[in-house]
Amino acid sequence: MSDAAPASPAVRRRRWPFVLAAVVVVLLAMAYWGSRPSRVATAVLSRVEAALGLEITVGGASEYRLRDRPTLVLREVEVRQPGAATPLLQAKRILLSLPWSTLRARGAERVVHRVELDGPRFDLAAYQAWKATRPTAPTRLPTLTDGLQVADGRILGGNWSIEHVDLDVPSFHPDRPVAAEVSGRYVSGRVAVPFAFRAALTRPSRGAGLGLVGGVEVQAGTWRLPMAAIASGRLHEGDDGLGLDRLRYAADARYVGGSVDEPFALGLAGRLRYRDGRLQLAPLGVGIGGTTLVPSLHAGGRLLLDDELAMALEGTLAQWPRAWPALPEPLGSSVSPLPFELQYRGAPDLSGGTALRLERDGTHFDAAFRLPAVLEWLESRTSGTPLPPLRGKLVAPRLEIAGAQLHGVEIEFEDEPVTESGR
Template identity: 45%
Template sequence: MNASPRQAGTPRARRRWPRVLLVCAVPLALLVVLWLVVWLALPPERVVPMVLARIGASMNLEISAEGDAASRLGAHPSFVVRNLVAREPGAERPLLQARRLLVSLPWSTIRSLGDTLDLVRIELDEPVVDVAALQHWLGTRPPGEGRLPTLSDGLRVRDGRIEGAGWRIEALRLALPRLHPDQPLRAQAAGRYVDASTRAPFDLAATLMRPASGRGFAVAGPVVPAQGDWRLPAWITLSGALHWNDGLRLLPARFGASGRYLSGDTTVPFSLGVHGPLRAHDGSWTLVPAGLALRGGGLVPVFDARGRLGLGQRLLLDLDGRIAQWPEAWPALPPPLGGSREPLALSLAYLGAPDLSDPLALRAGRDDMRFDGRLDVPALVVWGTSTLPDSLLPPLDGRLEAARIEISGAQLEGVVVEFEDDPAAAPAPPP
C-alpha cells in the first residue's frame, strides 16, 4: 500500500531525524565537551552545577544532580552524573530522572568543541521518563533538521521505566551496540507493559536498516499478555517504513502474531495478520484503513476483514469481513443453514475498554439468514473453553431471521428468534 503524497511528505521531511534524539543529542555533546574543558581548571563540585545550568538554559530545562560526580580522562574521556532530574521551568513533574548517567567520547569531539557529534558510549541506570511531560516539552521546541550522533560503543539502559496515561513500561532493559546514521541500527529491548488490568512481558529485537530515512524498520520477539486467569503467549513481528514528520507513522505497517490462548487446561492456537497505515498521535494509535486475517483452530475461525482499528484510552474495532467456513467447534446450525457452502458475512463494531469487557455489536448473514445482536466477549471465552457450559448457545443478545429452518424433520418458514443472554438486564422492548 502506498501512502498518499500528503502522507509521505516531501523528501526533506522524510529525512527528518527522530525529534527526541535530535533535541537531546547536540546539547549532550556540548555538555560533555564543556564539562571536560572546565574540569581541567575547576574541581568537580564546582563543575557540576555550572555545566547543568548552562545546558539546561540552552534546552529550556531545569537540570539538577545530587551526589558525587566523576570525570575520567584517558583514551576516551568520560563523566558520570548521579540522581539526575530534568524538568521544564516551574513544572511539577520531571520529564526525565536517572540514578546514574555516563557519557564517554573521543578526544576528536573535544578538539572540535562539539562540532562533530561522535560519542563512544551512553549508559543510563534506572531512568524514568514521563511521557506527558516529555511531549509537552517537545511541543515547545522549535522544529528543524539536524544530525544524529554516532555511538561507537552503543547505548545501554538498565531498569528503566516509562510512565504513560494509565499505563507504564517497567523493568526496561535496552541495548544498542552501535549507532551511525548511515549504518543499520540494531537494538534489544526487554521489559514489562502494565496497565490497570493487563501485564505483558516482552523481549524484542529491533532493526532499522537506514536510520537516516527510517526505512527498513522491523521488530520481532515474544510478548506474553496476561489478565486474570488467562495468558496469551505470542511471537509478534512489526515492520514498515518509519516517518517522523507530523507524528510517528509506519507506512504501511505489517503486523503478525502467532500464539496460544491459555486458560486452565484450555489451549487455543491462533495466527493474526494486520496491514495498513499505522499512526500515533497524542497517546493513541490508529490503523485506517486496516486489513485483517485471522487463522487458528477449534473456536478460532478463518476470518478475513477490512475496516478501522484504534487504540488509546479506548479500543475501536470497525470491521466488515467474512468467515470462509463455519467452525466445527461452534454449535451446529440447523438445515438448511448448516449445509450451505456460502461464506458467512460478518461485521464487528466495538468502542470501549481495551480488554473487550464492553458489549461488541455484530451482524452476520448467509443466504437468507440474518443476525443482528451484541456479544459479551469475556463470557464467550468462558463459555467456549468450559467443558460443561451452562447453555448450548453462546452468551449473546440479538435477533435472528431466516426464511426457512428445519428442526427434527419439521420445516419452519419466516422464522424470527430473539436471543437474551440475561433477560433481567435486557432493555424493555419498544412499544
C-alpha cells in the same frame, strides 16, 4: 516464550526517546571540557539548557574521571521544558565515556565511546509538548562507537506504559544501519504484554525502515496469547504524532485459556500513531487463520486505545468454526460467505460489551455479549446450558429444526444485560 518484547517505535533523526538522552549527555560533555565537577551545575548545564530549550538538574553526586577514557557520570538527572509540571526525562544514572579528541574539539566533533542510562523515565506527552516548540531543522545526533545501553527504563504514554525497558545498541552512527536488542512490558489496565525483540533500523532518521523479530505475549486475566512474531514498518513523526507507516505484523500465535490451547496464524497491517495519550491503528487490516475455536477471517477497520479500547471490524468469516455451536439448516450446509461486523468498547482485556452482526443467505443475527462469558460457555457447554450467554435476535426466511421447516423465523436470545458497543 520469552516474558519480554515489541516496543513502540522511536522516530525521526532527532526524536528517539533514549537517543535524546544521549544528545543531552553529549552536549554536557562539550560544555564540561576543562571544568571541575563542582562547576557542572553552573557552567555546563546552562549551555545545554540554552541549546535545547530545556531545564536540566542533577540531584546526585557527579563523577568525572580522566584515566584511560574521560568519563562523566551524572545521578538523579531531571530534564523538563521550562515551566512544565512534568519532566520529559528522568534518570537515576547517566554515564558518558568519550575520546579525548571530542573534548579537544569543544563541540565540533560529536563522537562518543558509550552512553548508559539506568532507570530512565520518558514521558511521551511532555516530549511532544517540547518538540512542538522546537525549530524544524534536524538536530545532529552523536556517533556512539561502543553503543548505548538502557537498563530498567520506562515510557509513559498516558493510560498505558512500557515498563522494564532494556535496550542494547552495540554501536550507533547517524548515517548507518542500527541493530539493537530491546525488551520490556507494555501495561494498560489489566492487560500486560511482555516482549523481547531483535531490531534493525536502516538508519536513525524519518521514514527509515524498522524491522523486529522475537516474542510477545498478550496476558489478560484468564487468557493469554503467546506469539512468535515478525514486524516491519517505516518510522513516522509529524503533526499527527509518532508512529509507523506501512506496518506489517505476522505471528504464529496460540490462544491459551482454561483447558484450551489452540494455535492460529495472525496478520495485521495498517498505520500506527500515538498522539495526546491515544494509540491508534487506522486503517487496520486483520487476517486470522484458525482451526476449531479461533475462526479464520479477513477484516478491515480501526482500533483506538486511550481510556478504553475501541475496535470496529468489518469482514468475512472463511467458515463456521468447528468448536462453535452447529448452525441449523440450511445455514449449516451453505457455502455462502459469512460477512460480519464487530464493535467493541471497554476495558483493554476485552471484558466489556461486544456487538456482533452476522449474515448468510438472507438470515441476520445481531448479538451483544461479553467475550469471557462466551469463552467460558464454549469450554463447558456439554455440561451447562445449551444456549450461549448473549442477548440478540435471529431473523431467517427459513430454518430446519428437529426435522420441522419453519418460515419467517424470528428468535430472540435473552441473557444477563449486556451494554452493546457502537450501536
